[in-house]
Amino acid sequence: MKVDLSGQVWAQFEQAQTRAKHHLDEGRSEEAAAEYRRCANLLRQYSQYAIDASVRKQRLERAEKFDQLAARIQSGLMGQAVSESSALDDYRETVRGLVTKTDVGWDEIGGLEETKREIQTAYALALARKPEGVRMRSPRNILLYGPPGTGKTLLAAATSHELDATFFNVRVSDMLSKYFGESSKLISALYREAGAQAPSVVFLDEFDALTAAREGDESGAERRVLSTLLSELDGLDNKRKDEKHYVLTIAATNIPWQIDKAVISRFGARLIYVPLPDxxxxxxxxxxxxxxxxxxxxxxxxxxxxxxxxxxxxxxxxxxxxxxxxxxxxxxxxxxxxxxxxxxxxxxxxxxxxxxxxxxxxxxxxxxxxxxxxxxxxxxxxxxxxxxxx
Ligand SMILES: Nc1ncnc2c1ncn2[C@@H]1O[C@H](COP(=O)(O)OP(=O)(O)O)[C@@H](O)[C@H]1O
Ligand SMILES: [Mg+2]
The missing domain is CATH 1.10.8.60 (Helicase, Ruva Protein; domain 3)
Structure with missing residues (x-):
């Protein structure tokens, strides 16, 4: 029987990366370079588990970058100044690939008048200028739930078009299966890019795929994804609190009861039912x-x-x-x-x-x-x- 060890390989990779950074911080270039080489090798191993050829290629390229980083550290060119951000930048291209053009207008959506108004109110509250001295919490997360094919994707696209926002179209189930252990970093990179290209709408379709750790989640990857996402939904990043960096998250699901209570609570009152058309x-x-x-x-x-x-x-x-x-x-x-x-x-x-x-x-x-x-x-x-x- 073939056992899937990808979770273990990924965990080893992360440990090596942590050690490398630590060595680098302490000025031990030789050791840091060795750990980065280990990272490269582990990524190559990890790439063999990728089902998707393009994901495999991406991982191999990233491994290559770790090798280059190791070489540069060893040759002393970068000294203390080496940062790891180039490794995170690898996700940037992937994240940019999620940007979708939308030109759906509100008038192309039949019915759902109340739903449209609720969404419009949410972003109007967030974007309108508040009087001097008045502070208000403005909604940044909306969950659309209802039967399949009722217009949830359309509503998200129309919102984005109306706001002239950058539309990040993310199918959560795809993301989890394609990027597995890397999903949590991908989410961080996603929100970073959304902030940079603000105003943005991050559309998380099939949101229910992101439930709490299931059995078989040995590496803790799913739990990590969940906690990263929760902190993004909490909007702890101060930069995004002001209107200039407005990022609206619209999540959609056909099976809301499968979503964790802790996650549901992040949406506060912005749980919007999208029913079958009357x-x-x-x-x-x-x-x-x-x-x-x-x-x-x-x-x-x-x-x-x-x-x-x-x-x-x-x-x-x-x-x-x-x-x-x-x-x-x-x-x-x-x-x-x-x-x-x-x-x-x-x-x-x-x-x-x-x-x-x-x-x-x-x-x-x-x-x-x-x-x-x-x-x-x-x-x-x-x-x-x-x-x-x-
Ligand atoms: N309220 C609606 N008005 C117009 N077309 C709709 C509506 N709801 C669904 N459709 C049609 O069905 C397709 C699928 O809708 P979609 O928004 O993807 O549904 P959901 O995301 O809720 O599964 C749309 O592309 C559109 O053609
Ligand atoms: Mg849809």
């Missing part, structure tokens, strides 16, 4: 998906909104997409033949569009079924009541 919201989403995308329909959006009870925004989008595809196939019977003629023929061919019919929507509704059950909804409602009294 009839008015479904109608608003349908208008966005049908009318604003230039389609004509023989079924009114009002009738469709009534028929699609229990569907999430994403599912409504899929229903319309399915109906549009049926219509396109019907109105362009020669499309496949055109496709066989190659790209040039296709570029010269203009699609014919027709009216979306009752049959188009009926088959779409048969193909796409809502996945969130009334029981699921009840669970969200219950959790909501629970946190309100706790």
């Amino acid at each position: 009839e008015a919201a479904r109608r608003a989403i349908l208008e966005i998906e049908i009318e604003r995308k230039g389609h004509a329909s023989e079924v009114s959006v009002a009738a469709l909104a009534r028929a699609l009870g229990g569907y999430s925004g994403r599912e409504i989008e899929a229903v319309v997409g399915h109906a549009v595809a049926s219509m396109v196939r019907r109105t362009n019977p020669d499309l496949l033949q055109q496709a066989s003629l190659g790209r040039e023929a296709l570029a010269a061919y203009t699609l014919k569009v027709g009216v979306l019919t009752v049959a188009d929507f009926e088959s779409a509704q048969m193909a796409i079924r809502p996945t969130t059950t009334p029981k699921d909804v009840a669970r969200f409602e219950l959790w909501r009541q629970q946190i309100e009294v706790e």
Whole structure:
């Protein structure tokens, strides 16, 4: 049986790094260089556990840097002035890779009027100038919870766009699996970069992946990630307290009850429920998906909104997409033949569009079924009541 020793290797690496820094502080260059070499070797070992080729490469490159650092210390060029910040800078590129462009406007989100207002109030409180002598705690953390496909990502993107902020799009589960033992440093680097590029929105999707230490967390990596994140959410970094360095964290989850109580408490009153769309919201989403995308329909959006009870925004989008595809196939019977003629023929061919019919929507509704059950909804409602009294 192959045993995963990556946690141990990582722990050894961290110990070597601590020793290296200590030697360096005390002016023992020879010993420091030796420990940095050890760091390099351990990182090379550690890189073999990476599943992702790009992560492996990143670790190998970092190992290389430790070797260079060791060489420089030995040659006495840097003397006491050597800092480790170059090693932390390695994360900077990774963190910058999380920056995503968003141009989602509030008007592209159907319904959720109250939710939008709550988010807007949060950042307005934080960003508006306070009268002389008045101090207020302004909200910096928001948790959006609710069934999948209800617009949580959209809301975060629209907030960022509205604030003209740098949008850091982080899927917590990916981060934990890709960077494992390094996740905690990555979070520090993330918030450092967000502060530097402020105003920023840090979007932590699938936030529930960050639960307290699970079994098998021998290296303590997950616990470390959690405590790093908690201190970032507490905003202990003084620089970020003023408006010039505004960093808004928006976390999102479909399973809020799996999140640690200690973590939930960091969000104070900013726990915002993003429910399945009600009839008015479904109608608003349908208008966005049908009318604003230039389609004509023989079924009114009002009738469709009534028929699609229990569907999430994403599912409504899929229903319309399915109906549009049926219509396109019907109105362009020669499309496949055109496709066989190659790209040039296709570029010269203009699609014919027709009216979306009752049959188009009926088959779409048969193909796409809502996945969130009334029981699921009840669970969200219950959790909501629970946190309100706790
Ligand atoms: N309220 C909404 N208004 C318009 N479109 C929506 C809405 N909710 C969901 N959608 C559609 O579903 C897709 C997925 O939504 P998303 O924000 O990623 O859901 P979540 O993050 O809650 O799982 C969006 O890209 C959008 O096309
Ligand atoms: Mg999402």
